[in-house]
Amino acid sequence: MATVDNLDEMKSYLTPREENEATASYQNTTAIACPVCEDSFDYLVVCKHDETSLSLGKVMNLCTVTNDDGRLFLFTHE
Incomplete structure (x- = not known):
């Protein structure tokens, strides 16, 4: 399982889509596992x-x- 540091670093390779006070979403346009x-x-x-x-x-x-920190990271699979 990835560490939190790796998850925060992973976000830099994703395309930001939406952000509000409660959530932020990023699209995986580079096929990261x-x-x-x-x-x-x-x-x-x-x-x-x-x-x-x-x-x-x-x-x-x-x-x-x-x-x-209590942040939840949800990875979606269509």
Whole structure:
């Protein structure tokens, strides 16, 4: 599993898409492998708060990683 430092570094290789007070999303345009399942993921969603509500527009598989600061990293697979 990837460390938090690696996750923060990974974001620099992804394309930023949306950001608000609660979340930030990044598109995987370079086919980076998911640190959980090792398949290429579609989007990384970073939850900035302990409690965050997400509205997903379609059905997808999710892999998750949590760091020490309570941020949740969601890796989406369509």
